[in-house]
Amino acid sequence: MLYIAVLIATAVGIGIVWRGHDWRLGIRVVSGALAAAAALRLVLPQRDAGMLAVRPRLVDVFMLGSVAAALFILATNIPDQPV
Template sequence: MTEEEPEPLPAEPPVEEDGRRYPSTIGGAFYLVVLAVVAVSVGIVTTGSWRLGVRWFGGALVFAALVRAVLPAKDAGMLAVRRRWWDCFLLAGTGIALILLAGSIPDQPL
């Protein structure tokens, strides 16, 4: 009985480490700005000034709509989810609705 050597395993392709920690598009950078403003607005809401916080949130969405309208799809990053007109319509519509809602609700007595 002869001992057969086991077949060598195929060499695994080298794994490339993607050490990049920054957005790959300008739209990704704007997306991070929008997220930061939304985080600030949530902080404002939790401190008690809900109208101002909701206005900041709406403003961030309107800003995102403007950026999405200006940037081409390849540069829009995570702001590009659907077609450009649809993204802009939803972002701007929601942002404007929040701003108008914050201004139209009357003050309630304590």
């Protein structure tokens, strides 16, 4: 059931972006949720991973970690645009 915590954290991040607050913060929250999902998938046994277990363990960890890193790097490196 820990995947529900990941889902809630991701929804909070998307909500931050949607509400027009700091979009970088929202993307970082989503990135953190995905990184947590990767860590959970790495340590939890198959039967406890729930909806986090989609593919083989290492593929799931690699994909979740890669997307988390990419989102964090993009949110950090995209320059501010003039208004």
